Amino acid sequence: xxxxxxxxxxxxxxxxxxxxxxxxxxxxxxxxxxxxxxxxxxxxxxxxxxxxxxxxxxxxxxxxxxxxxxxxxxxxxxxxxxxxxxxxxxxxxxxxxxxxxxxxxxxxxxxxxxxxxxxxxxxxxxxxxxxxxxxxxxxxxxxxxxxxxxxxxxxxxxxxxxxxxxxxxxxxxxxxxxxxxxxxxxxxxxxxxxxxxxxxxxxxxxxxxxxxxxxxxxxxxxxxxxxxxxxxxxxxxxxxxxxxxxxxxxxxxxxxxxxxxxxxxxxxxxxxxxxxxxxxxxxxxxxxxxxxxxxxxxxxxxxxxxxxxxxxxxxxxxxxxxxxxxxxxxxxxxxxxxxxxxxxxxxxxxxxxxxxxxxxxxxxxxxxxxxxxxxxxxxxxxxxxxxxxxxxxxxxxxxxxxxxxxxxxxxxxxxxxxxxxxxxxxxxxxxxxxxxxxxxxxxxxxxxxxxxxxxxxxxxxxxxxxxxxxxxxxxxxxxxxxxxxxxxxxxxxxxxxxxxxxxxxxxxx
Amino acid sequence: xxxxxxxxxxxxxxxxxxxxxxxxxxxxxxxxxxxxxxxxxxxxxxxxxxxxxxxxxxxxxxxxxxxxxxxxxxxxxxxxxxxxxxxxxxxxxxxxxxxxxxxxxxxxxxxxxxxxxxxxxxxxxxxxxxxxxxxxxxxxxxxxxxxxxxxxxxxxxxxxxxxxxxxxxxxxxxxxxxxxxxxxxxxxxxxxxxxxxxxxxxxxxxxxxxxxxxxxxxxxxxxxxxxxxxxxxxxxxxxxxxxxxxxxxxxxxxxxxxxxxxxxxxxxxxxxxxxxxxxxxxxxxxxxxxxxxxxxxxxxxxxxxxxxxxxxxxxxxxxxxxxxxxx
Numbered sequence: 001x002x003x004x005x006x007x008x009x010x011x012x013x014x015x016x017x018x019x020x021x022x023x024x025x026x027x028x029x030x031x032x033x034x035x036x037x038x039x040x041x042x043x044x045x046x047x048x049x050x051x052x053x054x055x056x057x058x059x060x061x062x063x064x065x066x067x068x069x070x071x072x073x074x075x076x077x078x079x080x081x082x083x084x085x086x087x088x089x090x091x092x093x094x095x096x097x098x099x100x101x102x103x104x105x106x107x108x109x110x111x112x113x114x115x116x117x118x119x120x121x122x123x124x125x126x127x128x129x130x131x132x133x134x135x136x137x138x139x140x141x142x143x144x145x146x147x148x149x150x151x152x153x154x155x156x157x158x159x160x161x162x163x164x165x166x167x168x169x170x171x172x173x174x175x176x177x178x179x180x181x182x183x184x185x186x187x188x189x190x191x192x193x194x195x196x197x198x199x200x201x202x203x204x205x206x207x208x209x210x211x212x213x214x215x216x217x218x219x220x221x222x223x224x225x226x227x228x229x230x231x232x233x234x235x236x237x238x239x240x241x242x243x244x245x246x247x248x249x250x251x252x253x254x255x256x257x258x259x260x261x262x263x264x265x266x267x268x269x270x271x272x273x274x275x276x277x278x279x280x281x282x283x284x285x286x287x288x289x290x291x292x293x294x295x296x297x298x299x300x301x302x303x304x305x306x307x308x309x310x311x312x313x314x315x316x317x318x319x320x321x322x323x324x325x326x327x328x329x330x331x332x333x334x335x336x337x338x339x340x341x342x343x344x345x346x347x348x349x350x351x352x353x354x355x356x357x358x359x360x361x362x363x364x365x366x367x368x369x370x371x372x373x374x375x376x377x378x379x380x381x382x383x384x385x386x387x388x389x390x391x392x393x394x395x396x397x398x399x400x401x402x403x404x405x406x407x408x409x410x411x412x413x414x415x416x417x418x419x420x421x422x423x424x425x426x427x428x429x430x431x432x433x434x435x436x437x438x439x440x441x442x443x444x445x446x447x448x449x450x451x452x453x454x455x456x457x458x459x460x461x462x463x464x465x466x467x468x469x470x471x472x473x474x475x476x477x478x479x480x481x482x483x484x485x486x487x488x489x490x491x492x493x494x495x496x497x498x499x500x501x502x503x504x505x506x507x508x509x
Numbered sequence: 510x511x512x513x514x515x516x517x518x519x520x521x522x523x524x525x526x527x528x529x530x531x532x533x534x535x536x537x538x539x540x541x542x543x544x545x546x547x548x549x550x551x552x553x554x555x556x557x558x559x560x561x562x563x564x565x566x567x568x569x570x571x572x573x574x575x576x577x578x579x580x581x582x583x584x585x586x587x588x589x590x591x592x593x594x595x596x597x598x599x600x601x602x603x604x605x606x607x608x609x610x611x612x613x614x615x616x617x618x619x620x621x622x623x624x625x626x627x628x629x630x631x632x633x634x635x636x637x638x639x640x641x642x643x644x645x646x647x648x649x650x651x652x653x654x655x656x657x658x659x660x661x662x663x664x665x666x667x668x669x670x671x672x673x674x675x676x677x678x679x680x681x682x683x684x685x686x687x688x689x690x691x692x693x694x695x696x697x698x699x700x701x702x703x704x705x706x707x708x709x710x711x712x713x714x715x716x717x718x719x720x721x722x723x724x725x726x727x728x729x730x731x732x733x734x735x736x737x738x739x740x741x742x743x744x745x746x747x748x749x750x751x752x753x754x755x756x757x758x759x760x761x762x763x764x765x766x767x768x769x770x771x772x773x774x775x776x777x778x779x780x781x782x783x784x785x786x787x788x789x790x791x792x793x794x795x796x797x798x799x800x801x802x803x804x805x806x807x808x809x810x811x812x813x814x815x816x817x818x819x820x821x822x823x824x825x826x827x828x829x830x831x832x833x834x835x836x
Contacts, residue, residue, distance in 0.1 A: 310722075334724035348722055351715030353782050362712045363723035365705045373703055415723070 008035035009068070010168055010199045011056065011087075016065035018051055018223075025051040026062070026223045033168065038190060038200045040210040043220030044245055044495065045296075045460040049203055052220070053170055056201075057089050058082035070167075086167035090157045090174060098146035103128040105145055106160045131159050135189060151182035158189060169193060170201040175209060187213050205295050207499055211236040219244045242499065246462075246491040259450045261470060262286030266423060266454065271316030273302040277478030279316070284423065284454045289445065291469030292458040293494045299478035300458050301343075304427050307456070308340045309333045334363060339416030343427040345405070349412045352401035356393050357382045359400050359411050364419035385414040389444060406437025413444065424448065425456045430464060442468060462491045474498050534776035534828050535788040542795055549802035556805050563684065569797035570686035571596075571752075572767055573790065574745035577697040578738035579768035580789040582642075584701065585734050586714035586781030589631055590646040592742050592768065594653035595624040596761025599746040601657045604666030604756055613671045620750070621743040627653055628739020632732035650765065657758035667755040676752025686748050693741065698786035710734060714781030770817070771796050774824040795820065 011033040018026040026048050033039050043049050054060040055067075058077035067074045069085045077085070096105045103125045104111075112123045128141040139148075139155055148156065154174055161169060171190070175183045183206075190213055194200050204210055210217060212234055219226040219241065226244050229236065266284040273280065277299065284290050294300045305311045307318070309327040318325055320336055327333045330340070342348040350359050360382045361367075368374065382396050389410045393403055400411055409429070416424055429445065430438040445468060449455055459465045465472055472484040474497040482497050484490075550557035575592055582589050603620035607613060631649055635642045678685040701707035709730055713720040721727045745764075750756055775792030777784030799820065803813045 308722075329726075330722050331724040331726060340722060342722065348716075348718045351712055351719050351782060354712065354715045358708065358712060358715075362708070362720070362725075365708060368705070371704050371706060373705060373708065375703065 009033070010035055010070065012068040013052075013055075014066045014068070016052070016055060016062045016067075018055065018060065018062050024223050026055070029065070029223070029225050031218060031225065031228075033199050033201060034215075035199055036194050036197045037215040038194045038202055038213050040202045040204065040214035040217045041220060042204070042207065042210060042217060042241060042245060044462060047220040047245070048223040049220050050172070051223070053089065053172065053201070053203070056082065056087060056168075056170065083164070086165070087170065088161040088164050088166035088168065089170040089172065090154075090161055091172050096145050096153060096156055096160075099144060101142050101144055102139055102148075102156050102159070103141040105156055106131070106141075106163050108160075127163070128159065131162050135159070135162075135192065137185065137189070151185070154182075154186065155189075158193075162193070166198060168199045168201065170203075172203045173205065174202075175204060175206060183209060205499055207238045207241055210241075211238060217241070221245060239496070242492060242496050246495055259287055259446070259470075261288045262452070265321055267317075267319040267322075268307070269317040269319070271303075271306060271318075273299045273306060273478040280480045282473060282480060282483075284456060286454055287449050287452050288470050289449050289455045289457055289468050291465040291472040291489075292456060292475060293462070293465055293472055293498055294475035295498050296460070298475045298498065300475050301427075302478065303475060304340065304425055304456075304458055307333070307425060308338060334419065334421070337422040338425065339363070339419060339421035339423070340425045341409070341412050341416070341427065341429060343431060345408050345412060345432070350400050350408060353399055355397045356386070356391070356400055356403075356411055357396045360385060360414045360418055363415050367418070367420075381418065382414070385418060389414055389417075390440070404437070405433045406440060409433060409437070409441060410444070413441075417448075421453075423454045423456070425458070427458045428460065429457060430459075430461065438464075462494055465489075465494065466491065476500060534824075535785060535791055537827065538775065538788060538791040538795060538824075542791060542798060545795070545798055545802065549798070549805065553805050556802055561801070561805070563687070565794075565797045565801045566687045566690070567684055568801060569793050570690045571745050571749045572764065572771065572796070573690040573793045574693050574748065575742060575764045576768040576771045576789055576793050577693050577786070578741035578745070579765070580772045580775070580777050580784065580786060581697065581701070581710065581734060581741075582738050583769075583772055583777045583779065584714045584781060584784050585710040585731070586717055587635065587642045587731065587734065588646060588769070588779075589628070589735065589738060590643065590765045590769075591627065591631060591650035591653050592624075592738075593761040593764040593766075594650045594657065595627045595739065595742050596746040596749060596764055597756075597758050598627070598653045598657040598660075599623045599743060600750045600753075600756040600760045601661045601666060601758050603747075603750055604668055605660055607669055607671055608666060617672060617747060621740075621747055624739040624743040624746060625736060626739070628742065629732065629736040631739075632735025635735065636728040636731040654758065661758045663758065665755055665757055668750060670754065672747075672751050673754070674751065676748050676750070686752065689744070689748060693744070694786060694790045697741075701786055706733075711782060714783075716782070767796065770821045773828075774821060776828055778828070792824070 009032055011031075013029060013031045016026050016029040029048070029052060031052070041049050041052075051060060055062050056077070058079040058081055061076040067077060069077075069087075074081070097108060100108065106128045107124050112120045112127065114120060125141045132139045132141065135155075135158070137155055139152060139159070145153060145156055158174075175186050187209055190200055190202060202210070202213065211231065214231045214234075214236070216228055217231055217236060218228040221244070263286055264283045265286050267281075268283065269281045270279045271281065272278075282290075292300055292303065302311070306316065307327075309329045309332050318327055325332070325336045327336065333340075346352060351362075357379060361378055365373070368377070379396055385391070386393060386396060391403075391410045391414065392407050400408055403411065426445070430441050433441065442464065445455060445457070457465065457468060466489050469489060472489050472494060473480050474482050474484065474494055476498060484493055546557065555561060575596070578592060579589065599620045602623055603616045606616035606619060627649070631646055634640070634645050634649070638645065675685055675689070680688060701711065709720065709725050712723070713725065713727060713730055717727060746761070749760060753760070771792040772784065772789050773779070773792070774795060775784065775788035775790065777789055796817065799816055800813060803816060
């Protein structure tokens with residue numbers, strides 16, 4: 001195998017290490033890519049897949065290790081170098097310009113033009129058409145991209161990357177938003193591309209499709225490569241893959257004591273997360289930490305938005321302590337005693353230019369009587385929370401942008417404690433927070449539950465879900481696919497439900 | 510972010526790299542104002558006389574009041590470029606009513622009410638259409654100016670000597686406009702610093718998404734704030750007609766840009782959430798002193814325009830020094 005492969009290695013990565021503050025993103029990663037193979041990468045969120053891809057595309061530099069591309073050694077790549085070496089990436093998010101046509105998008109930045117800078121439209125269109133024809137797909141090169149379906153837009157990205165005549169094509173979850181038919185087309189496309197001699201690195205959460213197309217499968221876990229499998233008969237044991245993606249010792253992780261769980265405080269009935277998805281129902285008890293697991297795009301975000309009244313809800317009922325409440329805006333949900341700690345602290349969680357005081361009291365100004373604020377009283381109240389939550393800030397007047405991620409998150413939490421809500425929804429409670437502060441946040445969450453607050457925690461980090469949750473709901477395709485209790489809350493279980501290997505006997509997509 | 514929580518302490522020193530002078534824009538402005546006064550005074554002693562300083566204050570009253578409205582809007586993340594036309598429209602209506610023999614009190618009341626309504630309309634369009642307020646109010650600027658032209662037919666209109674107290678009266682020897690502007694500065698400062706309403710404005714300007722997710726009815730707050738600013742503009746307009754005695758449709762021309770400039774010089778930012786009323790008022794005073802000082806030194810008005818432009822750009826750059834450094 002090695003002798004046969006030696007001449008056709010396109011990329012070889014040796015002992016790559018990469019550390020971010022507080023996180024070992026990659027450690028001792030060695031990976032190789034053959035000519036015209038489809039090499040799939042699987043792993044949980046945060047396993048190091050994206051970091052590794054970023055090293056191949058030159059947007060990150062490894063701390064140590066070596067890259068060999070076409071037999072030449074590099075300490076690191078730059079985005080420009082990576083492109084010249086024939087490496088192209090198709091990202092999940094949209095990078096097309098919606099107002100421009102397919103052909104214009106394909107050649108954006110490298111327009112076919114006369115020497116006076118005038119664009120040769122016919123030539124652009126013909127060149128685009130040629131690539132489209134070679135892929136045997138239907139796409140009008142003159143159609144504006146915004147008029148195309150998401151699947152067709154994905155094709156535009158593929159056509160665009162092929163226009164660079166790459167030798168390596170990296171695809172990051174190209175089928176994430178597709179229905180079954182479109183997935184089939186994309187998979188066929190990928191096979192076709194590899195048969196032309198292009199090597200493909202394919203990242204996906206859909207294990208079935210990986211089993212179908214992969215020549216080799218590499219499993220990432222905690223920044224390391226667990227194993228690389230050959231997949232000659234295109235029918236891999238998905239349960240084995242799932243086990244390999246997990247297998248972490250959860251013991252080293254934060255351990256919480258069991259707390260007493262009281263009566264039901266919130267009941268959600270007949271809630272539709274999307275127009276065409278089935279209704280869901282669940283309840284939340286006093287003192288309970290309810291974990292919500294699911295992949296990106298599973299409906300987790302919609303669930304949070306619906307509970308907090310951020311979208312006009314499609315349908316559904318929420319009962320708080322048995323009484324129906326009508327939640328149509330964040331204002332309604334806050335009044336009902338619900339607080340949300342958003343996923344994006346900087347965009348939606350904080351006003352970065354404002355002080356710790358102003359960020360803390362903004363949701364709860366109505367605690368104070370009348371229209372005029374007693375600034376001394378306010379400062380005293382906030383100082384109380386600074387002490388209680390151990391927020392490290394030189395002064396309550398400090399602008400929050402100067403605080404560390406963990407302390408910023410505590411300010412957001414202080415806001416809802418000041419407002420004295422009963423139900424707290426955490427969306428990715430420890431995103432962008434270093435390890436030490438994470439543990440502090442976990443401790444705070446557990447203490448809050450002990451004090452009788454009810455907590456909904458959406459998280460991509462399975463260890464934290466497992467360590468903290470009393471119960472876990474797994475969300476997939478806009479519905480709750482299963483509820484896990486006590487001993488059932490394991491990484492294996494969550495992953496197999498979230499990835500859809502175990503589908504609870506219900507219809508497959 | 511940070512590995513070691515202890516290291517948080519040194520983060521604060523980051524800002525103290527800059528001289529304290531630059532850190533606090535209001536303080537910086539105050540120094541500049543004093544320096545300029547000394548320079549103007551040494552070149553022409555007449556500048557530093559009590560009479561002249563009163564005159565400076567007189568000249569900036571309307572701008573000072575209008576700038577309070579602009580600051581409230583900017584700090585909350587909005588802007589209103591139609592305030593000049595609102596002043597013009599209101600003045601024209603007052604004079605027209607008086608010239609047609611209407612009751613003076615009623616005319617004044619209606620004249621005050623018109624900018625309130627204009628502000629309300631601006632607020633509704635801005636909040637409900639989710640369009641950029643800069644563009645919406647730029648359009649409304651033409652609408653209100655057009656209305657003022659239609660009503661006045663482009664003619665000079667007169668107050669016929671009525672209602673002079675607000676613009677020309679004195680209380681214990683202090684000119685009325687000066688009293689009004691000082692009261693307005695304190696009132697606006699109080700509103701912004703010590704009331705829930707003001708705090709919510711600041712939060713909305715700092716991060717509108719956050720304000721929304723904190724249970725603030727963002728649309729309603731915007732409409733209220735535009736309406737309130739309209740009322741302040743109504744007051745500015747009354748002071749103006751009262752002082753001038755006769756007006757054209759373009760009576761308020763340019764106030765929107767000068768108010769914007771004064772607020773920005775005072776440390777208010779375009780992005781919202783930042784700035785103080787004290788700084789804003791110092792911005793107004795600086796503009797007034799430069800204009801008056803250059804007048805006294807017999808500098809041509811062409812150069813004055815040039816000077817004002819330079820001041821605005823320097824002020825904006827100075828207030829952005831920290832950002833440039835931290836990049």
